[in-house]
Amino acid sequence: xxxxxxxxxxxxxxxxxxxxxxxxxxxxxxxxxxxxxxxxxxxxxxxxxxxxxxxxxxxxxxxxxxxxxxxxxxxxxxxxxxxxxxxxxxxxxxxxxxxxxxxxxxxxxxxxxxxxxxxxxxxxxxxxxxxxxxxxxxxxxxxxxxxxxxxxxxxxxxxxxxxxxxxxxxxxxxxxxxxxxxxxxxxxxxxxxxxxxxxxxxxxxxxxxxxxxxxxxxxxxxxxxxxxxxxxxxxxxxxxxxxxxxxxxxxxxxxxxxxxxxxxxxxxxxxxxxxxxxxxxxxxxxxxxxxxxxxxxxxxxxxxxxxxxxxxxxxxxxxxxxxxxxxxxxxxxxxxxxxxx
Amino acid sequence: xxxxxxxxxxxxxxxxxxxxxxxxxxxxxxxxxxxxxxxxxxxxxxxxxxxxxxxxxxxxxxxxxxxxxxxxxxxxxxxxxxxxxxxxxxxxxxxxxxxxxxxxxxxxxxxxxxxxxxxxx
Numbered sequence: 001x002x003x004x005x006x007x008x009x010x011x012x013x014x015x016x017x018x019x020x021x022x023x024x025x026x027x028x029x030x031x032x033x034x035x036x037x038x039x040x041x042x043x044x045x046x047x048x049x050x051x052x053x054x055x056x057x058x059x060x061x062x063x064x065x066x067x068x069x070x071x072x073x074x075x076x077x078x079x080x081x082x083x084x085x086x087x088x089x090x091x092x093x094x095x096x097x098x099x100x101x102x103x104x105x106x107x108x109x110x111x112x113x114x115x116x117x118x119x120x121x122x123x124x125x126x127x128x129x130x131x132x133x134x135x136x137x138x139x140x141x142x143x144x145x146x147x148x149x150x151x152x153x154x155x156x157x158x159x160x161x162x163x164x165x166x167x168x169x170x171x172x173x174x175x176x177x178x179x180x181x182x183x184x185x186x187x188x189x190x191x192x193x194x195x196x197x198x199x200x201x202x203x204x205x206x207x208x209x210x211x212x213x214x215x216x217x218x219x220x221x222x223x224x225x226x227x228x229x230x231x232x233x234x235x236x237x238x239x240x241x242x243x244x245x246x247x248x249x250x251x252x253x254x255x256x257x258x259x260x261x262x263x264x265x266x267x268x269x270x271x272x273x274x275x276x277x278x279x280x281x282x283x284x285x286x287x288x289x290x291x292x293x294x295x296x297x298x299x300x301x302x303x304x305x306x307x308x309x310x311x312x313x314x315x316x317x318x319x320x321x322x323x324x325x326x327x328x329x330x331x332x333x334x335x336x337x338x339x340x341x
Numbered sequence: 342x343x344x345x346x347x348x349x350x351x352x353x354x355x356x357x358x359x360x361x362x363x364x365x366x367x368x369x370x371x372x373x374x375x376x377x378x379x380x381x382x383x384x385x386x387x388x389x390x391x392x393x394x395x396x397x398x399x400x401x402x403x404x405x406x407x408x409x410x411x412x413x414x415x416x417x418x419x420x421x422x423x424x425x426x427x428x429x430x431x432x433x434x435x436x437x438x439x440x441x442x443x444x445x446x447x448x449x450x451x452x453x454x455x456x457x458x459x460x461x462x
Contacts, residue, residue, distance in 0.1 A: 171425065179417035181406075182443050182450075184424040192430065310380050317387055320450035321458045327447050331440075334431055 001027065001039070005099045009055075012098045013043070013105070016091040021046025030054070036226065040108065052108035053090065058101045059307075067226045069102040070094050071154050075225040076106065078152055078202070084141045087221050111213035111220035118209055119249040119256035125218045132258025134219040135212065135240065136266025142222075143233040143272060145202035158200035158230035166235070166286055167191045173293035177300070182323035186289045189330045193337070195279050203231040208245045209255035237263075237275050238283020244291050244322055285329050292322040351392055359385035390453040398449060405442045409435055 001009070006027060014022040026042040039055040056069060067075065073092035080086050087106040094102045118124060125131030147158050159165035170187050174180055205227035213220040239245065240255045240263070249256035254263040264275050299316030301307045349357070362382045370378055403416055409429075410419025420439070423429050429439040451458045 174421070179415075179421045181417060181420045181424060182447055184421045185429075185439075185443055188424050188427065188430070192427075310377070310384060314380055314384060314387075317454040319454070320447065321455035324447050324451050324455070324458050327443060338431075 001099060008098050012093055012095075013091070016093070016105075017045075019046045025050070036224075041105070053105050054087065054108050055103050055105050057099065057103035067154075067228070068094075069104045072225050073104045074151055074154070075228050076104075078145055078149065079142060079222070079225065082141050082145050084138055085219055085221055086225075087223070109213055109221040111215045113210060113213045113223065115210035115247045115256070118212075118214055119247045119252065121214075123216050124257060125214050126216070128252060128258035129262045130258075131214065131219065132252075132254040132260070132262035133266030133269070135207075135254060135257065136263040136268075136272070137270040138219060138222055139204075139207065139233070139236055139240075139263075140267045140270035140272035142204050142207075142236070143201040147200055147202075147230050152202070155202075155229050161194070161197040162200065162230075162232040162235065163194035163197070163282065163286075164191070165231075166290075167194065170286075170289055170293055173297065177293060177296040180292070180296070180319070180323075182327060183289055183292050183319075186285060186323075186326035186330055189333065190282065190286055190289065193282065193333065195276075195282055198232060200230045201233040202228060203233060203235050204228050205231070205235065206239070207236045208240050209247055209257055210245075212255075232279070232283070233272075234275060234279040235283045235286070237280045238285075239287045239290075241280065242284045242287035242291070243325055244288055281333075285326065285333070288322045288326050288329070292319045292326075295319050295322075352389055355385050355389040355392070359389065387454055390456070394449070394453060402442070402446055402449065405438075405445075409439055409442065 006024060010022065010024050013024070014020055023044045024041055025044050026040075028040050030038040030040050036056050037059055039057070041053040041055055043051045043053055045051065056072070058069070070092050073089050076086055076089040080088060087109045090105045090107060092102075092104040093099075096102055112118060112121075122128065125134055145152075147155075149155075167187060167190055170183075174183055174187070204222065204225065206224050207222065211224040212222055241253050241260060243250060246252060246256035252258055253260035268274055295315045295318045298312050302309050302312035359382050362378055362385065367375060367378045367382070406416035406420045407413045410416050410423055412419035420442075423435070424439065427433075429435050448459070
């Protein structure tokens with residue numbers, strides 16, 4: 001960010017914080033975020049207090065399915081009010097003229113999110129059992145948020161049937177990505193075996209290892225709310241527990257972090273209904289299909305020529321591994337259906 | 342020289358480039374650039390395996406897809422349409438043939454993009 005934009009940001013923040021003496025002592029791009037850019041800000045208030053904030057703004061080419069910064073800000077406020085452990089949302093700026101794109105600012109929270117480190121860390125969040133329970137409690141608080149909500153009107157009406165809506169959305173994604181018959185195979189199975197709709201809740205829709213900040217004492221923050229929406233709460237369990245999001249620590253079914261039973265226990269402890277195992281299994285298979293279509297969309301950003309990137313170019317090469325597991329899971333589920341018939 | 346193009350060929354160049362990145366460049370890079378170097382090595386490895394695929398394997402898979410989709414024009418799009426329409430669901434005549442083709446397709450795609458998967462990783 002050049003000097004002119006940094007000064008423009010300082011002026012805007014001083015006004016938003018009602019603190020004319022506010023200064024930005026340091027500003028550095030943080031790692032991670034294929035869709036958004038995150039910047040760490042070291043801010044000095046007019047009275048001399050030093051604070052650390054995080055600024056989130058859009059990358060040049062964002063996925064069409066992600067929320068705007070002001071929508072993400074509204075989601076963070078709703079989650080914060082519901083007791084979800086999130087970074088406190090501070091300000092949102094919809095004026096692209098200030099730094100070149102809309103942005104939001106939240107309080108910095110210390111912790112580790114890097115997935116490959118998190119899954120190898122036995123002391124995570126007070127131990128694996130405690131960490132999985134903590135994730136369950138957070139999900140219960142998120143799922144307490146139910147439609148209709150005037151502050152979340154931008155989420156639209158909840159889908160009449162979240163499972164079938166998911167199938168339709170993925171079919172559209174595959175139409176855009178080009179022929180991928182193994183993903184079609186998985187999706188066709190999901191459509192044929194979709195469970196009936198249940199009462200919708202707010203779903204984070206990207207609640208997984210890598211998007212949760214940890215310290216050795218506990219869960220520090222649930223990050224990245226840009227895909228949140230109304231849906232079947234089991235979708236969040238499926239995404240978190242899917243084999244593809246365990247980062248190699250397959251035996252720890254709750255995101256490679258801890259045991260699934262502890263996750264569910266934490267959920268119930270915080271007021272959630274006992275998760276339906278069959279429904280979660282459906283969403284775990286769905287998670288593989290969804291991650292595959294996201295990976296294809298990321299590859300398309302590189303292929304478009306507008307955003308050449310080695311990281312984006314490599315992402316679609318995750319798809320064959322996902323397909324391998326989809327084929328095996330579909331075969332196992334079909335065999336189970338046949339035995340039950 | 343062997344034929345029109347000079348040797349070492351593409352496969353050989355990719356292999357030695359990958360070894361150089363991993364063994365000579367990566368160890369002396371600062372932490373901030375190691376991920377990028379690993380991605381370069383990964384990309385070279387995938388490219389190496391892609392150009393090593395015997396074209397006859399691709400042709401056989403294309404032909405099987407065309408036969409099932411009954412479309413030589415765009416066999417894979419045709420196969421996708423067949424699957425989506427339910428005409429390859431369990432209990433249909435072509436279900437086992439489609440499942441067999443997809444298993445072979447998955448095998449080849451993993452061999453190039455994700456060989457560790459086939460080793461159970």
